[in-house]
Amino acid sequence: MTSIWLSSASATVRRVVLPLRNGRKSYSAKVESRLSERVVESLRAVTGKDGVSVGSAVREQHGRDESVHSCRPPDVVVWPRSVEEVSALAKVCHRHRLPIIPFGTGTGLEGGVGAVKGGVSFDLRKMESILDLHQEDFDVTVEPGVTRTALNSYLRDSGLWFPVDPGADASLCGMAATSASGTNAVRYGTMRENVLNLEVVLADGTVFHTAGKGRRPRKTSAGYNLTNLFVGSEGTLGILTKTTLRLYGIPEAMVSAVCSFPSVQTAVDSTVQILQCGIPIARIEFLDDVMIDACNRYSNLSYPVSPTLFLEFHGSEKSLEEQVSMAEEITKANSGSDFNWARDPETRGRLWKARHDAWYAALALRPGCKAYSTDVCVPLSRLPRIIVETKEDLTTNNLTGPIAGHVGDGNFHCLMVLDPDDPAEVQRVHEFTDRLARRALALDGTCTGEHGVGLGKRGLLREELGPQAMGVMERLKASLDPINLMNPGKVL
């Protein structure tokens, strides 16, 4: 079975879908770029010879991220070196009606970089400067090629750090585009709370700053909140070429702790009470019994196989003593047992190893399978109910889905381990994730706490927001990107 599509743009298009063994579809490596040489030359005129590639391997690399969505390669990849080049390239794309897909590190989890309508992938890694660090003001501006660990390495002697940690070593501008979060959001917030200003290039090449050029006050009430309009826009409104970030002081000391509970309810109750006591806990992570069992096997540990909380406290020596003892009291009151804690980095690393290896431990449960992570988020009080119902759903439908979650935010992930060559299982997982998302929506939550909407959750977004809010979003999109060049097929 083959299908041939003709494009409405310039040259001939031949995208061939080949049937491979086991009915798995794959895009042929011989996909021809659908761009005429003339267009490629005008791109080269901006970036120089080395800044443009139509090589099939390069394009395939830029058509996938870390999600399970299949590869959708762009027609060409460009590497701009400055915001002026980004703007000039955008103008070329605008003139020729080519989709624009910004590419940071390709570590997204929702297929956000897939070029569903072909187009030009803007690989921004050559723009890698760290600019304007203001230590006394706790802010810094970075370009899209700067990753989270690169920034924190740069900052280490200054006593400051950027705490938002989504796990992968992602581009900071990419994290802004997807409104990333992480394990210590409960104390330091997500990207929404920590981006002060953005430099944006729109589809027609217009360059502007969402809070005004160079501005970085800690708070503002000047005009519409454009900064947070673009945070989380997933490349559908503009290309982020600079982001000004809020920094924090590196904590004087850290303590990590682990505690097991007889049930999900008691674990979550402890979480709620710890937060209600005002303990400024930095990380509070939940692993269910299936997950702990997987971690025990994978990392050769011997944690009791029951719902477990991993906690981390940041602060001065004195405040840590207080925080840890209060937290211990609370966990004991909720039938928590085996409260283990550690202060020095080596032991803390060992304590948390289980949580760090969770993804791989889940994959190791069924070698040869792939993993997909769900991402719902509900108000704290609804968490026990949704986790219990979800676990029942998993068992009834014979699915492997160990649970790990940022309970402090009401956000949890089922790491679905599935055999991609078993269409029945793929279907069951798909239906399960839909049910899970709807369960979260019914409990006043969201279908995506931190991964974004990307390709796969557009329908759910519509359900979550309702037609009026969706209408407003569509109007905004139409006004900023009337011919839908910015990352088409995502979010809306």
Added chain:
Amino acid sequence: MNCNPIFFFQIRVKPDRTGVVTDGVKHSMNPFCEIAVEEAVRLKERKLVKEVIAVSCGPQQVQETIRTALAMGADRGIHVDVSGKDYENLGPLQVSKILAALAKKEDASLVVLGKQAIDDDNNQTGQMTAAMLDWAQGTFASEVVIEGDKIKVVREIDGGLETIQIKMPAVVTADLRLNTPRYATLPNIMKAKKKKIDYMKPSDLGVDLISRIEVVSVDEPPQREAGVKVESVEDLVSKLRDSGRI
């Protein structure tokens, strides 16, 4: 301690091929020196040593490196001023003379260094310093245990670990797995501003900086050339023959 270009920066060779470009490149403490400072601070926290002095040789900018060491917990610093041409020619021999002189002047019983600097990878300063002082040395340390006036050092060697016991005074050089250095936190950085950094010149210590080594040239590794696709095995063999590889 050594002040090096930060390890993930793109390094470029200077046009005159005498060295690498350091202007505008962010510098920070040599990673092995960080580990050395961390170990010294831990020894003090365990009350096995009384005072930790952080030393760096170089121009004005090394004061930042000394301040970082103070923020990590060193008690005071010494900046030995070496700048301009002298700094470009500064090598392990001169640095070890300076350290030896300082160790005597400060009546130190232990000198801890990183095993090597990541800019020139010489791995000589620690050993030369020990030789000049005629002290014992424990190099490539991945574990250091002070027992009275002796030190047990576990050294990383090819093929495994070697444990030796040396008598103080001694020189120890830190290897990667000795510890995980702490971050300098803001309150400690504030406190470090008040700690003392003594300033002196090599001549004050009676040290001459004449270099016996001349750098002839510095080159980048050869540019990677594009590969060539061939259509057949015969083609491949003939191309290999042409380029003299077979």
